[in-house]
Amino acid sequence: MGPAGEQTLHAVPPAGGAGPRDTEPLLRLTWTDPVTGTHGYLVVHSLISGLATGGTRMRAGATMSEVEDLARGMAAKTAVFDLPVGGAKGGIDFDPKDPRAVGVLERFCQAMRPWLDDHWVTAEDLGVPQHLIDEVFARIGLGQSYHAAIRRSADPEQTLRRVRAGLDTPVPGGLLGDVIGGYGVAQACLAAAGSWGWPLPDTTVAVQGIGTMGGGAAWYLHEAGMRVVAVADAAGTLYRPEGLDIPALLDLRDSYGEVDRSRLPADVQQLPRAAVIAMQVDVLVPAAISYAITPDNSYDVAARVVVEAANNATTPEAEDMLSARGIPVIPDFVANAGAAAWAWWLLLGQVGTDPEDSFRRLRTEMRTKVAMLLDRWSTAWVPPRQTAWGLGVDRHTAQVGEAAVEDLIIP
Incomplete structure (x- = not known):
């Protein structure tokens, strides 16, 4: 062609x-x-x-x-x-x-x-x-x-400037456009801890993948006071039971999200890449690839909750197996949706360049949604994914194909 x-x-x-x-x-x-x-x-x-x-x-x-x-x-x-x-x-x-x-x-x-x-x-x-x-x-x-x-906006140049300004706003941990997705994942983890009354300093986390999403999640969880004890990149799993110094560790990454092992502190243990899935932690955050948790390795999962930062991180069969063992999975289309949601809030002018406005809105929406999912899990044993489908999906589906192109106004 x-x-x-x-x-x-x-x-x-x-x-x-x-x-x-x-x-x-x-x-x-x-x-x-x-x-x-x-x-x-x-x-x-x-x-x-x-x-x-x-x-x-x-x-x-x-x-x-x-x-x-x-x-x-x-x-x-x-x-x-x-x-x-x-x-x-x-x-x-x-x-x-x-x-x-x-x-x-x-x-x-x-x-x-x-x-x-x-x-x-x-x-x-x-x-x-x-x-x-x-x-x-x-x-x-x-x-x-x-x-x-x-x-589609009335002034495309002005809208483009607003979008670029939002993406490039410096915040702790990097640029707002780079970290907002990981921030949302962190809020999903924090909501889980809050739902079950876990003290943050005693709550342990393992993060598989420390690129943009996983690295951002690890950074904000560390900042909030959770103990991130393990992270994994393509070269293996890094483990320290007292908790890793996440900001220092992220500074050792290359452009592909891999950590320079030659500069690691001596007390950081180097384990096989697959070890992160089996960590005895409260929260497991698969943030690397799709289909990371399968029926073959789901019984290795020892976490109390899985929060999907990668898209489709858990296969449907593996999720059913985890649910049967009493391990809920916060689905990707909730936990890692922060970047997509924020991008549209920015496009529509619902948030501006003040990062606290963006953090506040995402924090409120994510914590409310995750708390609802886990309440249904705790009281009625309904898997979080099943509850999540009901959060506006039916109403949203009814809109497909009905709205004219001109109906969406970008300021």
């Missing part, structure tokens, strides 16, 4: 009356890179006001079914947090450490331009940091990855 590469399009009409977990996606699209031959995927699960939101990830081995699951999760996130958009996701089957990766990402975005221009608001995800996708958008003439929403 020309220099942008080959595309295969599969449009599927949405089923009426079912929630995001039950419906077929609106669109599945497969792209073939003309240079490397790799495949990229776009799945639009649903459109509301002609828009869908969801990040773009890059990893070797990415599949259409994975991207479809992620798009379905995005539709659930937008429903739970009452955002006026549908859900989508992009994925590229390529190693982000390969020197050709930026070129692959740029060609993928160029090929997806009809959707990125009008309908799909994307952002960072696994293997694709926000600054990189914004650089690519600028090179192809779309300005910034929120372009499809920004172009």
Whole structure:
């Protein structure tokens, strides 16, 4: 199909009356890179006001079914947090450490331009940091990855300035746009501790993955007074039973979220990568890859609650097995939805550049939702995921396809 590469399009009409977990996606699209031959995927699960939101990830081995699951999760996130958009996701089957990766990402975005221009608001995800996708958008003439929403505003330049100012606001731990998702995950963990009356200094946490999301969660949990005893990156698990010095540890990361072992304190134990799943802790935060907890390793989980920071971190079968053992799972479309929710609050002018406004709103909404999920778990043994589907999903589903493109006003 020309220099942008080959595309295969599969449009599927949405089923009426079912929630995001039950419906077929609106669109599945497969792209073939003309240079490397790799495949990229776009799945639009649903459109509301002609828009869908969801990040773009890059990893070797990415599949259409994975991207479809992620798009379905995005539709659930937008429903739970009452955002006026549908859900989508992009994925590229390529190693982000390969020197050709930026070129692959740029060609993928160029090929997806009809959707990125009008309908799909994307952002960072696994293997694709926000600054990189914004650089690519600028090179192809779309300005910034929120372009499809920004172009609808009365003053796109002013809206773009507001978005960039919000993303680049310095806060403890980094830039607001980089840490807000991890902050939301931390608030989900803190809500769990609060629901069960756990004293924070005695509450232990293990975090699998310390990139943008996991690193942010670990930083804010440490700041709140929880004891983060283990973190894992691609090279292994780092463990200190008294608690790790998280700020110092994060300073040792490279651009891929891996810690320089040569500079570790002597009292930090180095364990195999898989050891983090089996840590005897109160809270396990899988923040690295999808499908990290499976039926094969779910019985190794010794935590009292699992808080999903990675998308689809737990397979459905593994989650059922954990629930049967009395271990609730706070689902990703609640726990890690903070970045997506905040981006739309920023786009819609509901929060500004004062970070405390953003932190306060996300803290309030996340803690309220997680407390509700765990109350249902504690009193009626209802899995948190089941309760979460009821938080606006049915009402949100009724909006799919009904609102005109012009109905969403971006100030």
